[in-house]
Amino acid sequence: MTATHDSAEPAPVVGHPPDMPETADISNDSETAEGKVSALADLRSHLRRSPAGIAGITICSLFAAAAIIGPWLPFLPDPSQQSLPDKLTPPVGWGGTWAHPLGTDQLGRDIAARLVDGARISLLVSVAAVIIAAILGTALGLVAGYIGGRLDTLIISAADVQMAFPGVLAGLILVAAFGPSVWLVIIVIAISSWMVFTRVGRSLVFTLKTSLFVEASELAGASSRRVMWRHLLPNLFSSLITLSVLELAAAILAESAFAFLGFGVQPPRSSWGLMIQQGRNYITNGWWIVTFAGLAISLVVLGVNLLSQWLQSFNDVAEREQIILERPGS
Amino acid sequence: MTESRAPLVESRDISVHYSRWVGSRRRTVYALDDFSIKVHPGETVGLVGESGCGKSTAGRALLGAVSPVKGQVLFAGKDITHLSRRGWRAMRKHVQMIFQDPYSALNPKLKVGTSIAEPFLVHTQKRGTELNAAVAGLLETVGMPASAANKYPHAFSGGQRQRIVIARALALHPGFVVADEATAALDVSIQAQIVNLLVELKDTVGLAYLFISHNLAVVRHVSDRVAIMYAGHLMELGSNSDVYDNPTHPYSQALLSAVPVPDPTRRSEHKPLTGDLPSPMDPPPGCRFHSRCPLAQDRCRQERPPLTQRSEGHYVACWVN
Amino acid sequence: MNSASTQQTDTGQRLLEVKNLTVGFPTRDGVVLGTDGLTLNVGSHERLGVVGESGSGKSVMGLAILGMVLPPGRIMGGSIRWRGEDMLDRSVANRVRGREIAMIFQDPMVSLNPLKTVGAQLRELLRHRAGLEGSAVKRRSIELLDMVGIANPQDRLKSYAFELSGGMRQRVMIATALACEPLLLIADEPTTGLDVTIQDQVLALLHDLSTELGVSVLMITHDLGVVAQFCDRVQVMYAGRIVERAPIAAMFADPQHPYSMGLLQSVPRVDLHRSELAAIPGEPLDRANFPPGCAFEPRCGEAREICRDAPPLLTQFADRRWVACYNRDPDHTSGHTMTETL
Numbered sequence: 006m007t008a009t010h011d012s013a014e015p016a017p018v019v020g021h022p023p024d025m026p027e028t029a030d031i032s033n034d035s036e037t038a039e040g041k042v043s044a045l046a047d048l049r050s051h052l053r054r055s056p057a058g059i060a061g062i063t064i065c066s067l068f069a070a071a072a073i074i075g076p077w078l079p080f081l082p083d084p085s086q087q088s089l090p091d092k093l094t095p096p097v098g099w100g101g102t103w104a105h106p107l108g109t110d111q112l113g114r115d116i117a118a119r120l121v122d123g124a125r126i127s128l129l130v131s132v133a134a135v136i137i138a139a140i141l142g143t144a145l146g147l148v149a150g151y152i153g154g155r156l157d158t159l160i161i162s163a164a165d166v167q168m169a170f171p172g173v174l175a176g177l178i179l180v181a182a183f184g185p186s187v188w189l190v191i192i193v194i195a196i197s198s199w200m201v202f203t204r205v206g207r208s209l210v211f212t213l214k215t216s217l218f219v220e221a222s223e224l225a226g227a228s229s230r231r232v233m234w235r236h237l238l239p240n241l242f243s244s245l246i247t248l249s250v251l252e253l254a255a256a257i258l259a260e261s262a263f264a265f266l267g268f269g270v271q272p273p274r275s276s277w278g279l280m281i282q283q284g285r286n287y288i289t290n291g292w293w294i295v296t297f298a299g300l301a302i303s304l305v306v307l308g309v310n311l312l313s314q315w316l317q318s319f320n321d322v323a324e325r326e327q328i329i330l331e332r333p334g335s
Numbered sequence: 336m337t338e339s340r341a342p343l344v345e346s347r348d349i350s351v352h353y354s355r356w357v358g359s360r361r362r363t364v365y366a367l368d369d370f371s372i373k374v375h376p377g378e379t380v381g382l383v384g385e386s387g388c389g390k391s392t393a394g395r396a397l398l399g400a401v402s403p404v405k406g407q408v409l410f411a412g413k414d415i416t417h418l419s420r421r422g423w424r425a426m427r428k429h430v431q432m433i434f435q436d437p438y439s440a441l442n443p444k445l446k447v448g449t450s451i452a453e454p455f456l457v458h459t460q461k462r463g464t465e466l467n468a469a470v471a472g473l474l475e476t477v478g479m480p481a482s483a484a485n486k487y488p489h490a491f492s493g494g495q496r497q498r499i500v501i502a503r504a505l506a507l508h509p510g511f512v513v514a515d516e517a518t519a520a521l522d523v524s525i526q527a528q529i530v531n532l533l534v535e536l537k538d539t540v541g542l543a544y545l546f547i548s549h550n551l552a553v554v555r556h557v558s559d560r561v562a563i564m565y566a567g568h569l570m571e572l573g574s575n576s577d578v579y580d581n582p583t584h585p586y587s588q589a590l591l592s593a594v595p596v597p598d599p600t601r602r603s604e605h606k607p608l609t610g611d612l613p614s615p616m617d618p619p620p621g622c623r624f625h626s627r628c629p630l631a632q633d634r635c636r637q638e639r640p641p642l643t644q645r646s647e648g649h650y651v652a653c654w655v656n
Numbered sequence: 657m658n659s660a661s662t663q664q665t666d667t668g669q670r671l672l673e674v675k676n677l678t679v680g681f682p683t684r685d686g687v688v689l690g691t692d693g694l695t696l697n698v699g700s701h702e703r704l705g706v707v708g709e710s711g712s713g714k715s716v717m718g719l720a721i722l723g724m725v726l727p728p729g730r731i732m733g734g735s736i737r738w739r740g741e742d743m744l745d746r747s748v749a750n751r752v753r754g755r756e757i758a759m760i761f762q763d764p765m766v767s768l769n770p771l772k773t774v775g776a777q778l779r780e781l782l783r784h785r786a787g788l789e790g791s792a793v794k795r796r797s798i799e800l801l802d803m804v805g806i807a808n809p810q811d812r813l814k815s816y817a818f819e820l821s822g823g824m825r826q827r828v829m830i831a832t833a834l835a836c837e838p839l840l841l842i843a844d845e846p847t848t849g850l851d852v853t854i855q856d857q858v859l860a861l862l863h864d865l866s867t868e869l870g871v872s873v874l875m876i877t878h879d880l881g882v883v884a885q886f887c888d889r890v891q892v893m894y895a896g897r898i899v900e901r902a903p904i905a906a907m908f909a910d911p912q913h914p915y916s917m918g919l920l921q922s923v924p925r926v927d928l929h930r931s932e933l934a935a936i937p938g939e940p941l942d943r944a945n946f947p948p949g950c951a952f953e954p955r956c957g958e959a960r961e962i963c964r965d966a967p968p969l970l971t972q973f974a975d976r977r978w979v980a981c982y983n984r985d986p987d988h989t990s991g992h993t994m995t996e997t998l
Binding site: 385386492493494495522523524525526527528530531534549550551552553555556575579589590591593594595596597598599600601602603607608609611612 | 709710821823824851852853854855856857859860878879880881882883884885886904905908909918919920922923924925926927929930932933934935936937939940
């Protein structure tokens with residue numbers, strides 16, 4: 006009953022079942038190779054149909070590429086090189102020249118170069134903060150959800166307290182105690198977002214731990230650590246990755262906010278938040294400083310959100326089709 | 336029949352009660368009451384009944400997955416009712432379980448081989464090629480190619496997954512396996528394959544089963560002895576032919592006649608049992624079946640009938656029949 | 657050869673005629689077909705059984721008849737006629753659905769509103785669909801609940817679905833289905849989730865009601881026992897196609913298609929002891945990967961060369977008996993039902 010012998014319909018012919026990739030039996034070496042191959046193929050075919058997903062991935066890739074290879078780009082000047090005679094040069098199109106395509110700031114530094122340098126800080130801080138938060142938060146969520154009992158009460162109360170505690174205030178206190186630094190910002194952002202992973206991880210574990218495969222593992226005599234590590238964690242991955250991307254957007258915004266408040270990276274290094282803070286004094290005679298920094302923040306946050314939304318929809322579709330194909334309710 | 340031999344697994348008057356919140360009230364659920372059964376080595380005991388009759392609870396109690404509030408569970412003569420966590424871990428080698436839903440019984444993110452290898456990783460020193468050989472051997476035992484070990488569960492159908500689940504349960508050569516509705520989620524043509532496999536394994540591997548099912552036809556096919564339960568009580572226990580050819584308890588009789596027989600020349604003209612199954616939170620006093628029993632008398636409403644022997648190995652709990 | 661269109665109804669007046677029904681579900685990797693060129697007729701006062709395993713397309717068929725295939729699934733070909741009218745016409749389907757054809761499902765919770773009492777749901781239905789007003793609504797509600805064997809119907813009108821047991825819910829669903837006095841009831845695994853003694857009650861109820869009210873029943877089930885006890889006629893489905901159709905006694909006494917034969921031999925029986933079950937070897941096919949020939953060919957002990965090339969047509973070989981198998985019909989020419997008749 007495939008469409009193979011059905012010439013009247015324009016529908017594509019089904020070559021092989023989607024849940025049985027042709028690569029299925031070639032990977033003896035690595036445990037997850039087969040899963041990766043099929044997941045990547047699925048991901049690609051799903052992406053082709055989603056303009057928002059393509060936009061998100063493009064923006065995020067450009068952002069990451071700028072951050073990583075930016076300093077080696079030949080046409081960008083040194084972001085901290087001052088040149089007072091060139092100060093507040095407008096961008097190309099508003100009387101500027103191609104020497105400084107996006108203009109210069111109040112000290113004559115190239116805006117484009119400073120944006121790229123700022124991307125480095127932005128990426129470093131947000132990715133590091135989210136990784137720390139995800140590891141810490143997921144571990145606590147697993148323990149709270151699986152072990153339960155008093156440990157659960159303790160962890161979830163801590164998460165609630167953290168939820169209610171404003172991150173900026175925590176940042177202020179820590180800066181007052183240790184002085185401003187990039188690492189401090191990473192830690193502050195991490196501790197103000199771990200509980201998101203804990204709560205989501207915990208609720209996922211609650212449903213997962215009633216699965217028969219978890220019971221089977223317990224009946225086989227597996228330790229709690231083994232059950233959490235081998236059975237629960239791998240099943241949390243897809244949801245937690247989507248969540249991480251979402252949190253990345255929040256972390257980028259938080260980094261900018263902290264830089265704006267002067268808690269994070271210090272001059273002469275650049276950061277988008279810092280650029281806005283310094284540029285706001287020149288908003289009348291150098292509007293481009295805040296504008297481009299603000300645009301960079303908005304664009305990247307938009308890109309990351311698009312990416313996360315697309316990942317979410319991919320997971321949903323994958324799940325739905327898996328159900329249709331595997332358990333055809335007769 | 337096999338009463339003379341020493342039982343492998345035995346429960347003596349176990350009761351399992353637990354409490355559950357219903358709205359704002361905490362209610363006790365009487366899942367199982369004074370349940371006694373013996374399973375001998377190499378024997379299949381079928382446990383049948385409708386939902387809420389306590390059959391799954393009974394199986395889980397024998398595996399130590401729920402603890403009884405009273406009574407004893409014995410394995411090879413040893414009391415395992417109050418075994419420590421560590422003690423139970425060691426017991427896991429001897430007792431295993433096959434589940435109803437083969438779709439959720441395998442971790443979707445682990446290769447089939449890894450799932451089957453788990454008991455070895457937990458309990459033995461087998462690693463590397465030795466482990467792979469053991470996994471391949473198990474897959475062969477259940478009629479699957481060794482190459483299945485490198486695939487993920489989603490590549491397999493329900494019946495194949497159930498074979499894999501059986502392979503995992505057999506890993507450490509348990510003497511006793513609880514099969515809880517092991518074929519209920521499968522299609523008829525696949526159900527027959529799995530039933531045949533379980534019967535075959537019983538002989539080749541020497542397993543004893545507690546075969547829990549709501550499907551009376553499957554139980555008739557696989558069991559040496561059969562126990563019929565209702566609302567947490569054992570109603571009738573006897574050899575396969577005792578129970579199926581000579582059902583004595585009114586509930587057993589009603590249950591057997593309620594099964595639609597796949598033969599249009601045998602359309603039954605019986606009158607369906609009236610009423611609903613009692614709630615395990617509010618079981619009727621006396622004989623739990625009295626509220627639906629066509630033969631109920633006053634005594635049935637007050638006193639619980641004991642399980643009495645009617646012929647060699649055939650026990651019935653009924654005041655009337 | 658145009659077997660499908662020359663087919664005769666087997667009993668009484670024809671109510672429902674389905675021809676070459678093809679339902680497809682687009683996925684990322686192409687269209688998966690739920691049913692493939694399916695043809696069936698239901699006469700008045702008839703109890704027709706449709707047996708098949710999961711993935712056979714029997715539920716899709718039931719939903720398609722009422723125009724309830726969930727998107728992205730859609731009807732890709734064929735016709736459905738209800739008493740001569742085209743059910744693929746949305747206005748006809750909307751008028752007929754729930755009034756002349758009603759449907760009940762395996763899980764009553766799906767079709768009962770958890771936030772409304774049984775009475776409120778019946779009231780709404782009777783007002784809007786059956787056009788009753790005033791005190792007639794309540795009278796009819798009570799009458800319906802009484803008819804499906806619910807004790808104290810007056811009190812039960814005030815109950816919510818979650819307060820009822822599984823068997824009671826199924827009874828309420830049957831009552832709502834019968835509220836508009838349908839001519840055909842499509843019952844999709846109506847007793848599958850129920851306990852044996854409750855299934856027995858519900859089947860007896862359905863049997864009595866269909867006789868008393870003269871409602872035809874299209875019983876979709878995987879349970880051969882239910883079919884044997886309940887139906888007058890049966891058709892067996894495999895992989896979206898009908899492989900055999902016969903009066904009930906003939907099917908069980910003398911099945912013709914190798915799949916029907918295998919199915920009958922693989923069920924354990926409660927009424928007799930079988931030394932071994934004759935299981936059908938192999939696995940049901942992956943829905944997206946059916947061969948060009950007979951879908952049962954990979955599992956069939958009698959498969960020949962010709963079985964691999966094109967699916968056999970459902971052909972009549974005796975009075976009221978149809979089978980789709982090359983080995984049962986020597987002059988059978990190959991071809992595909994749908995392309996033949998379209």
